Every structure is written in C-alpha cells, then in structure tokens.
Amino acid sequence: MFQIRTLLPIDYEFAVELANTMDWNMTVEDFQFIECLEQGGSFVLVEGLKRVGIATCISYGKIGWFGNLIVDKTYRKKGSGTMLVRHSLDYLHSRGVETIGLYAYPYLKEFYSRFGFISDIDFTLLHHEKLDLMETAGAHRINESNFLRIIDFDKQWFGGDRRKLLEPIVFEDSNVGYYLSERGHIVGYIAATIYESAAWIGPMICQPSRYDVAGKLISSVLAKSINKKVYVVASKMDTALYDMFLTLGFREGFYVSRMFMGKFAAPNCIYLAESLERG
Numbered sequence: 001m002f003q004i005r006t007l008l009p010i011d012y013e014f015a016v017e018l019a020n021t022m023d024w025n026m027t028v029e030d031f032q033f034i035e036c037l038e039q040g041g042s043f044v045l046v047e048g049l050k051r052v053g054i055a056t057c058i059s060y061g062k063i064g065w066f067g068n069l070i071v072d073k074t075y076r077k078k079g080s081g082t083m084l085v086r087h088s089l090d091y092l093h094s095r096g097v098e099t100i101g102l103y104a105y106p107y108l109k110e111f112y113s114r115f116g117f118i119s120d121i122d123f124t125l126l127h128h129e130k131l132d133l134m135e136t137a138g139a140h141r142i143n144e145s146n147f148l149r150i151i152d153f154d155k156q157w158f159g160g161d162r163r164k165l166l167e168p169i170v171f172e173d174s175n176v177g178y179y180l181s182e183r184g185h186i187v188g189y190i191a192a193t194i195y196e197s198a199a200w201i202g203p204m205i206c207q208p209s210r211y212d213v214a215g216k217l218i219s220s221v222l223a224k225s226i227n228k229k230v231y232v233v234a235s236k237m238d239t240a241l242y243d244m245f246l247t248l249g250f251r252e253g254f255y256v257s258r259m260f261m262g263k264f265a266a267p268n269c270i271y272l273a274e275s276l277e278r279g
C-alpha cells in the first residue's frame with residue numbers, strides 16, 4: 001500500500017537519484033533550497049519501507065507551484081502519481097493557495113487535466129553552450145533599497161508574493177539582479193543564478209511590448225554569464241523575445257505547457273520562468 005510523508009534530509013540523495021533518471025540535473029542543494037523556501041512542502045511516496053516517488057510544492061500567498069513529480073518506473077500506472085498530485089494539491093490549498101501552476105510535458109497534459117488543470121501557454125527550455133563576450137546595457141542593480149518595489153512589481157504580474165524566492169536569488173553574492181524604471185516606476189526586472197560553469201536566467205518580467213527593456217535586462221545578465229552554459233525558459237508564443245534568444249545563438253531543448261488550476265489568469269507581460277518547479 002502506498003503512503004505519503006514529508007521529504008526529509010535523509011531522502012535528498014534518493015530524490016536526486018530518482019529525479020535525474022529524467023535528466024533534470026537536480027542536486028542535493030536544489031532540494032535543500034526548496035525545503036528552505038517551503039518547509040514541509042515536499043513529499044515522498046513510500047510502499048512499505050521502499051521510497052518510490054517524490055513531488056514538491058511552493059506557496060506564494062494565493063498562488064502556488066507544483067513540480068518535481070516523479071514515480072519510480074516499476075511503480076507507475078498504479079495510482080501513485082495521482083496520489084502524489086492529490087496530496088500536493090491538498091497541501092497547497094491548506095496553505096491558502098487558490099491557484100496552482102505547473103509546467104507539464106506535453107504527454108502529461110491529459111493526466112493533469114483530470115485534476116482540473118487547464119493549459120495556458122507553452123514554454124521551451126533554451127540553452128547556449130558557451131556565451132561569448134556581451135555588452136552590458138546600463139540596467140540598475142537590484143539592492144536592499146529598491147527590492148520591495150521589485151517584489152510589488154513582480155506580484156502585480158505573477159499574482160503572488162515571491163519575496164521568499166527572489167531574496168535568496170538576488171542577494172546571493174555570485175548571482176545578479178537588475179531592473180529598469182521610468183519616471184520612478186519599474187518597467188522590468190531580471191534575476192539570474194550564476195554557478196561556476198552554468199547560469200540560469202530568470203525570472204524576468206517586463207511590461208507588455210517593452211522588448212527594449214527586456215533586451216537591456218537580458219544583455220546585463222548575459223554579460224555576467226560569459227564562458228558559461230546558459231539556460232532560460234521562454235515562451236515560443238512570445239516571438240519577439242524568443243527570436244532575441246535564437247539570434248543570440250540559443251538552441252531549443254524540450255518544451256512544456258504551463259497549466260493553471262484556479263481562477264488566476266496570468267496577465268500579458270514579457271516573462272521568463274524562474275524554474276520549472278517554482279514558476
């Protein structure tokens with residue numbers, strides 16, 4: 001019989017091993033980070049003493065995100081994936097979340113639609129093997145004095161308060177965060193997590209149609225990512241943004257559908273995901 005319990009530090013190695021059967025490149029630090037952001041929001045599925053599946057959740061007030069759903073191959077098609085999804089949805093609702101988002105592989109859209117998730121738009125994981133020198137573009141660094149304005153701006157478009165996520169990203173010494181403003185109003189911001197040999201660009205939000213702003217913000221973070229492998233999750237439907245990355249030499253990887261359950265509808269803006277498991 002399957003049972004679900006909270007994912008504990010002793011489960012991190014197991015979680016990494018299981019997640020990476022899907023080439024998700026997860027590390028123990030990733031699960032530690034998720035646990036720091038949402039204590040008790042990650043789950044492990046067990047059958048007897050054997051651990052066979054995982055899922056993670058994060059709540060941002062009325063918006064929550066679901067991710068890292070995976071069940072050991074030999075235990076699939078027995079209702080365990082459904083159990084993990086239901087448990088996670090109950091958890092998020094118990095935290096006051098009204099709308100839940102996720103990124104689904106195309107072949108799982110039908111699976112998620114059974115829980116009430118509705119497809120929104122498709123996103124593609126783009127990557128650049130090694131970035132050459134880039135010019136910086138005069139965006140301002142996010143710092144303590146402007147951070148709360150960035151959080152308010154982000155909330156206006158994302159729908160939830162992502163302070164607990166953005167704070168550790170932006171203020172980690174090796175990472176970067178930039179914004180642009182006009183007449184005292186923020187028109188866009190970007191953050192990037194910079195590792196030794198790779199960089200993950202996102203989140204980014206800019207006002208609709210402000211590709212001039214997006215271009216400057218993207219150049220600013222790419223200038224800090226030279227000689228690294230760079231990843232970004234962008235929507236193919238946003239052709240202007242997408243073409244910007246293709247022109248810079250980014251290549252297409254797999255694509256996923258953003259799905260939502262609940263009444264929130266993502267407003268039209270220029271958007272780069274923070275990650276597939278956290279929105």
Ligand SMILES: CC(C)(COP(=O)(O)OP(=O)(O)OC[C@H]1O[C@@H](n2cnc3c(N)ncnc32)[C@H](O)[C@@H]1OP(=O)(O)O)[C@@H](O)C(=O)NCCC(=O)NCCS
Pocket residue numbers: 022068069070071072075076077078079080081082083103104105108110111
């Ligand atoms: C997605 C995933 C977690 C689903 O796990 P699962 O344990 O197979 O899920 P369930 O058993 O609840 O449901 C899967 C299917 O089995 C069917 N099923 C459920 N119980 C069943 C049973 N007792 N007997 C036969 N089939 C059953 C379900 O109806 C469902 O049918 P579908 O294939 O038409 O969708 C699993 O496929 C997986 O780990 N995939 C790889 C990782 C991944 O893609 N994660 C999602 C990222 S978006």
